[in-house]
Amino acid sequence: xxxLSDKQVAEYFRRSYQAVDGLWxxxxxxxxxxxxALQIDKEVWKVMPKIQxxxxxxxxxxxxxxxxxxxxxETKLALEGFKFKVEQGENWFxxxxxxxxxxxxxxxxxxxxxxxxxxxxxxxxxxxxxxSEFDKNMQFRLSAQKCEGSEHCILEFRNKR
Numbered sequence: 002x003x004x005l006s007d008k009q010v011a012e013y014f015r016r017s018y019q020a021v022d023g024l025w026x027x028x029x030x031x032x033x034x035x036x037x038a039l040q041i042d043k044e045v046w047k048v049m050p051k052i053q054x055x056x057x058x059x060x061x062x063x064x065x066x067x068x069x070x071x072x073x074x075e076t077k078l079a080l081e082g083f084k085f086k087v088e089q090g091e092n093w094f095x096x097x098x099x100x101x102x103x104x105x106x107x108x109x110x111x112x113x114x115x116x117x118x119x120x121x122x123x124x125x126x127x128x129x130x131x132x133s134e135f136d137k138n139m140q141f142r143l144s145a146q147k148c149e150g151s152e153h154c155i156l157e158f159r160n161k162r
Contacts, residue, residue, distance in 0.1 A: 015082060019106060035115065039122055046127045053077060054134035067094070067160055070135035074156075077131075092162070098154035104147045120148030128156055138162050 005013070030038040057076055063069040071087065071094050078085050084100035107116045121143070129141040140159050145151040 011080075015080070019102065023106060023110065039119065042119075043122050043126055046123050047130055050127050050131040051134055054131050058134075065135050067092070067136060067139065067158070070132055070139060070158065073135065074128075074131065092160040094158050096154075096156040096158075098147070098156065099152075101147055101154055104154075107148070116148035117146065117150075120146045120154075124154070124156075128158075132158055136160065 132139040145155040
């Protein structure tokens with residue numbers, strides 16, 4: 002058996018992760034309906050970011066706070082294949098996503114008509130949950146979405162202190 006490079010292994014697991022997310026959604030939708038599948042997906046994404054954030058914290062040996070949140074999100078997005086830039090201000094940072102693999106999968110599967118509803122629901126829950134794992138005073142706002150026709154997704158994190 003030929004050995005795979007670390008990059009190939011990572012790509013295998015990233016694609017498998019994306020595929021299983023989409024497949025389970027479609028199977029729940031087949032059995033029930035789109036809104037039920039989205040509601041169950043939302044419940045999953047109330048928990049998944051906690052697991053991921055805690056794992057990233059451990060792997061990067063970081064603790065809490067705004068700087069740790071930013072570093073963790075940069076790592077997460079890079080691992081998942083996003084293309085993005087980060088802007089930093091005093092007590093806030095913004096991530097401008099130019100290429101989202103999740104949006105790309107929705108488009109590739111011909112389900113663009115659902116993209117806005119999925120993006121608003123899931124990204125809203127995912128990133129606010131992720132932020133709360135690092136700093137309870139960080140507020141998340143999704144101010145633009147590729148899923149809604151914007152050129153970029155804009156993820157804004159602001160310290161409400």
